[in-house]
Amino acid sequence: MKHDESLVRDAGFWLHLIRAVESAGRSLYLQGRLPGSFYDGRGQEATSVGAALAMAPRDIACPLIRDMGVHMVRGVTSAEMFRHYLGKAGGPMEGRDGNIHLGAFDRGTIPMISHLPEMLPVGMGVAVSRVRRGETSAAIGFCGDGASAGGVFHETLNLAALWKAPLVVIVERNGYAYMTPEAKYLAVPEIASRAAGYGIPSWSGDGNDVLEVHSLVSTALDHARAGAGPSLVELFTFRMHGHGAHDDQRYVPEAELKSWEARDPLLRWREHAERVLGWTPADQEELDARIDEDVQAGLQDALAASYPPLDELESSLFAA
Amino acid sequence: MTDVVTYVEAIRLALRTALSEDERVVLMGEDVGGGGGAFRATLGLQAEFGGDRVIDTPISEAAFTGAAVGMALDGMRPVVEFQFSDFITSGMNAIVNTAAKMHFRARTPVPIVIRAPAAGGFAGGPFHSQNPEAWFLRTPGLKVVCPATAEDAGLLLGAAIADPNPVLFFEQKSLYTRVKGEFLYNSAAPLAGAITRRAGEDVTVVSYGATLHLALDAAAALADEGIDCEVIDLRVLCPLDFESVAASVAKTGRCLIAHEDYCRYGVAAELAARLAGELFTDLDAPVGRVGAHFWPIPFSPPLEEATLPSRDRIADAVRELALF
Numbered sequence: 001m002k003h004d005e006s007l008v009r010d011a012g013f014w015l016h017l018i019r020a021v022e023s024a025g026r027s028l029y030l031q032g033r034l035p036g037s038f039y040d041g042r043g044q045e046a047t048s049v050g051a052a053l054a055m056a057p058r059d060i061a062c063p064l065i066r067d068m069g070v071h072m073v074r075g076v077t078s079a080e081m082f083r084h085y086l087g088k089a090g091g092p093m094e095g096r097d098g099n100i101h102l103g104a105f106d107r108g109t110i111p112m113i114s115h116l117p118e119m120l121p122v123g124m125g126v127a128v129s130r131v132r133r134g135e136t137s138a139a140i141g142f143c144g145d146g147a148s149a150g151g152v153f154h155e156t157l158n159l160a161a162l163w164k165a166p167l168v169v170i171v172e173r174n175g176y177a178y179m180t181p182e183a184k185y186l187a188v189p190e191i192a193s194r195a196a197g198y199g200i201p202s203w204s205g206d207g208n209d210v211l212e213v214h215s216l217v218s219t220a221l222d223h224a225r226a227g228a229g230p231s232l233v234e235l236f237t238f239r240m241h242g243h244g245a246h247d248d249q250r251y252v253p254e255a256e257l258k259s260w261e262a263r264d265p266l267l268r269w270r271e272h273a274e275r276v277l278g279w280t281p282a283d284q285e286e287l288d289a290r291i292d293e294d295v296q297a298g299l300q301d302a303l304a305a306s307y308p309p310l311d312e313l314e315s316s317l318f319a320a
Numbered sequence: 321m322t323d324v325v326t327y328v329e330a331i332r333l334a335l336r337t338a339l340s341e342d343e344r345v346v347l348m349g350e351d352v353g354g355g356g357g358a359f360r361a362t363l364g365l366q367a368e369f370g371g372d373r374v375i376d377t378p379i380s381e382a383a384f385t386g387a388a389v390g391m392a393l394d395g396m397r398p399v400v401e402f403q404f405s406d407f408i409t410s411g412m413n414a415i416v417n418t419a420a421k422m423h424f425r426a427r428t429p430v431p432i433v434i435r436a437p438a439a440g441g442f443a444g445g446p447f448h449s450q451n452p453e454a455w456f457l458r459t460p461g462l463k464v465v466c467p468a469t470a471e472d473a474g475l476l477l478g479a480a481i482a483d484p485n486p487v488l489f490f491e492q493k494s495l496y497t498r499v500k501g502e503f504l505y506n507s508a509a510p511l512a513g514a515i516t517r518r519a520g521e522d523v524t525v526v527s528y529g530a531t532l533h534l535a536l537d538a539a540a541a542l543a544d545e546g547i548d549c550e551v552i553d554l555r556v557l558c559p560l561d562f563e564s565v566a567a568s569v570a571k572t573g574r575c576l577i578a579h580e581d582y583c584r585y586g587v588a589a590e591l592a593a594r595l596a597g598e599l600f601t602d603l604d605a606p607v608g609r610v611g612a613h614f615w616p617i618p619f620s621p622p623l624e625e626a627t628l629p630s631r632d633r634i635a636d637a638v639r640e641l642a643l644f
């Protein structure tokens with residue numbers, strides 16, 4: 001399969017940036033310097049990066065806690081991301097919300113709520129509104145395999161099918177719902193098979209291969225933008241860290257982690273890069289240095305930033 | 321001469337006006353199309369404006385409320401009908417978590433109206449008779465409206481649709497065809513402010529919704545006994561016009577709060593606490609409260625009647641206050 005060089009280059013940049021930002025944030029938390037906890041998407045970077053790179057400017061996404069890639073591809077900088085995690089002024093939520101609850105409507109993302117998968121219909125509503133106005137737009141609603149057991153998953157897919165809504169539901173099949181292994185919450189081998197119950201198409205594939213993710217999600221988005229209705233994309237991946245940095249996930253068998261370590265999305269990308277770009281160790285060094293510089297600058301910016309003012313808390317409750 | 325309309329006709333006319341004047345407005349809900357909704361509030365609107373503006377939904381409150389929140393985020397003005405206010409629990413997250421907190425979290429407005437027929441009095445039983453306003457009043461970021469007259473049904477609905485925030489609009493089932501008045505519509509009308517429905521000197525009775533009419537009946541009966549009640553209709557529960565209540569209580573020194581919702585932790589509890597805290601020296605009597613007794617609303621008519629507030633319960637409570 002032939003891949004566009006710039007796509008491979010972009011994907012590599014974002015994969016490495018997300019990995020580095022999340023590693024730095026996790027370290028901060030473990031040092032006791034970051035409030036709350038730190039929820040990362042280690043091992044799942046390819047799903048959010050591949051999906052975000054398939055989005056058009058007027059598409060909308062509802063990313064969840066393993067999907068930092070969407071936020072950064074859509075324009076959140078390292079400095080803004082660290083400010084957000086530290087609860088500082090100048091982050092997308094101005095300290096009103098933390099960890100990966102963030103979004104900026106004008107950048108094409110809606111901040112998630114913690115109740116899952118409540119964001120699926122919200123993203124759909126935005127894209128439906130745009131299509132009604134004559135725009136071309138599609139929504140990506142992310143959903144974990146765990147949250148696919150929630151009632152809103154069914155309600156939304158049924159409603160989306162009835163409306164032929166431009167919604168792509170991406171199920172990130174990462175094997176665990178917090179501490180519970182999938183055998184305890186999934187009654188079928190493939191969540192994608194449930195699409196048949198709504199009369200919609202589905203695709204499933206390797207969620208750790210950023211180019212495969214990009215290709216599948218592009219197909220689903222094209223389907224949605226063409227007015228053909230919703231679809232389901234199931235991406236097989238694995239959560240390499242715990243639910244959050246406070247969770248050492250001792251409940252995950254070592255062998256399972258090892259087998260997925262070999263399928264790390266950054267390693268998978270490297271294979272593509274060597275094939276498509278003739279990627280060399282020198283190229284990698286240069287990329288790593290560039291990323292490190294960006295992340296360190298962002299981190300220093302955020303650590304030095306002030307906290308948001310207290311005087312706007314009540315006055316920002318309502319829109320004027 | 322202005323036409324006199326019923327409460328539900330005022331709702332329908334307000335929706336029709338909003339649909340005509342503002343192409344961003346859509347109605348959504350179960351049976352709102354051909355059937356015109358369980359209470360016929362949307363009768364004829366789908367025929368007039370089409371199925372794209374008046375949208376029939378499956379029994380999927382969480383999904384269609386969430387979708388409406390998304391539409392509102394993108395600048396539309398969705399008006400969602402819950403068939404009964406009791407069913408609002410099935411769409412709760414989209415309202416109290418996604419919509420209510422969005423402007424605070426991300427400074428993005430969510431101009432959505434949730435219409436829900438509330439209150440009992442017609443043998444609806446535990447799941448078709450509830451008054452859920454207090455759930456929403458203690459959720460920051462939501463406005464809550466409860467019109468008691470046909471005039472307010474039209475006026476406040478127009479204002480709610482024009483408001484850039486999430487608004488819960490609790491229609492009163494028992495008033496739909498019982499009260500009549502002028503159809504008023506002004507999208508620039510303030511979505512705030514209590515109204516004094518009856519002026520008086522002795523006791524302030526604060527009420528809203530269907531119970532307002534019981535309070536006015538009680539006030540008329542008490543006048544014959546020489547007790548002069550001032551009756552205030554709150555109309556909009558959030559933002560609350562406490563100043564109007566305080567001004568009246570400062571004058572009368574006595575206050576009874578009467579509503580169909582339970583007294584515990586609700587509007588009456590909040591008002592009583594604020595009156596005690598802010599008007600302590602003006603009060604000549606403890607603040608009184610009348611509401612539904614604290615159990616589910618029973619089906620059997622005599623049981624339901626004994627549960628909900630009545631004209632007599634309100635009058636008795638006022639008499640007690642007048643003794644001080």
